[in-house]
Amino acid sequence: MNKKLLCLALLVSPTAMADNMVNWWDVSVTALYGENYDLAPSEKQTTLTFETAGDWKYGDWFAFQDVTYFNGSNVSKDNTTYGEISTRFSAGKILGKTVGFGPVTDLSLALTLEEGEGPVKSFLYGVGMDIKIPYFSYFQLNTYRRHAISSDNISDGWQLTPAFRMDFPVGNSNIVFDGFIDWVFAADDAAYETNFHFNPQLKYDLGAVVLGEHQKNKLFVGIEYDYWKNKYGVDGIDQNTYSVIAKYHF
Secondary structure, three states: HHHHHHHHHHOOOHHHHHHHOOOEEEEEEEEEEOOOOOOOOEEEEEEEEEEEEEOOOEEEEEEEEEEEEEEOOOOOOOOOEEEEEEEEHHHHHHHHOOEEEEEEEEEEEEEEEEEOOOOOOEEEEEEEEOOOOOOOOOEEEEEEEEEEOEEEOOOOEEEEEEEEEEEEEEEEEEEEEEEEEEEEEEEEOOOOOEEEEEEEEEEEEHHHOOOHHHOOEEEEEEEEEEEEHHHOOOOOOOOEEEEEEEEEEO
């Protein structure tokens, strides 16, 4: 995963920006602490999430790397890693004209690589849509075909992934509600259950209040909710928990 993030760093280098290739980009780190996690060495977890997102001449990208620490004296393995890198190639940007219909403002080729410890490596490919919905800062809907890469990975099938954000101004600050859904609605292997993962965050822009106007959209605090029906495709494992979070944008 580190090599892939390095490629993104090169993409948003000053040279690329000077050539007007990158419209905007962002790097952030989030600290999360939560309890009641299923199918893990410990129910209590502390996670550091490193993220980068951006928009460039022919599309957009998003990537993250989780480093999760299992809190407890009896765990045999004290940490694990998981990450994803996603990119979309916009038909509208490439063709130089609007490609859409109704509330759909653009269509894209959507690609995602999932990678971590264990049999989780998968490549996803499909169609992405940007959809204009009132009160949403953005709403994206990606439909993927899942292709398992690592051995013993039986998650092949079809997946629907909406991603969204809503902003609510509060005085000189802001409340952000954003997140994603991963819904594997059809699986090729009967041993892998279809599953539904809803993972939103509700965050308050604390930096704008505590550190001043120049630190707006920098430091956020809040909660992350995590609901995962049939977690990892395991029948009957329904995770329902939340974490307290602090997020900083560089």
